[in-house]
Amino acid sequence: MRRVVHELSFDLANDIALALAGGVDFSKDLQVQARDFGPLAELHHAGIIFNRHGWLKVGRHAELLRAMATGKKWFSASGAQGFVTLTEILAQHSNWTEFAMRGKKAAVEAGFAPASAGQLFGAIGELRGNIEEHSENIASGYMAFDALHGHFEFVVADSGIGVLKSLRTHPHFHYIADAGTALNLALTEGVSRHYDDKDRGRGFRTIFIGLANKSEHLRFCSGDHAREFRRSPDMRVIAETRQKAASPGFFCSVRCTA
Template identity: 50%
Template sequence: MSDTDAWFEPASGHQGYTSVDKLGRDELAWTDFVLRAKRAAISAGFSDDYGGKLTAAIGEFYANVIDHSGRIDTGYVVYSASPGRFEFVVADTGIGVLNSLRSNPTYAHLADAGTALEYALDEGVSRYYTEQGHGFGFRPLFVGLANISRYMRFRSDDHSRSLTRKADGSIDAQTSQLANTSGFFCCVVCDVEVQTPASHPAHLPHKNAEKG
């Protein structure tokens, strides 16, 4: 086992890192990571319920690395907590969203990573065209994260899609072209002050929101 498989800030536990490869090899590693990350979120001011939602979201993203990246050995998960804020990153240097979706004949026509990212944000969009339950769609996560996220950013190949919560609770979505990079990257920043009741969800953007 490599010394870099996992690391947690020893004094407070407010920062932590683990490789996806370790999570796949050690059945107890995920449980340990979840407990540490949830404690960090609660210590930052989030409720027990929202702490659970945050760690569940991390689990969904890391599962997508396993299902879709083609390079589990490059995947990693990081979290950081500070007073009033919790953020996490899940990333890999695998095949990327565009190549993954193109392997599904329905989406073989996709021309760029920006469009692929937008489709990946819709529920049910997947490279697994003959199976259920293997979606590369992150839309369900938006429903759970929208009420507590300040900012979400997804990047794959030469495009990124950013979603920023505005003061009125609506989401400003922008898709932008950038320098090319391998794999998939997501970053989610959540603030305690924007926690809102589930009965008043944020207004989520359609995949055809304006491109930047």
């Protein structure tokens, strides 16, 4: 019997990560192909090594994933995909300039207005700033984009201390016991480990507000929880916080439609 080919989603990626962490061998029972970049990037962030798993077909994302595995700046020949690390940006600011310029061009060619493309990279820059401010492991930070036919996806992530441990450094939040509560608080107005210091970071809320009306799917992950915002067919935003397979630091995935 021919195996059914499943499309990789965030839910399926989570099931796969949990199964692999538990030592489950499902290679004979599962065949997966990945069209969207976000779920693949989340598997990468969880430490899944793609060339070890024949059941997963990554398609056009193969070169981008190889660049992410090597941790070196990379752009596709078509200009539709790109990757850079914070280490490279801090060593040479022109690496950020190149990443942003190429990414904006890719978004415009995918159908986004130039102003919208600029706003997307403004949000990426703010997320990068939060890694520098809060992760305590700047060298682990990275960002990537993927543009295709009316869609633009990006991820910004690090393997630092994560949202829970970061918020718990502030005495007002020392009581927080789980990453889900920490994510919910981090997306609340004005909450940050430095929220009472006017000269320090203000958390993720302002970034979320800037992206909410531009995206069809926002996913913030830290530790063993994810906070998701999905746009329904009637344009309502549906929010949900759920447990997931544990992953290091912080991971943000955003998918937008032109």
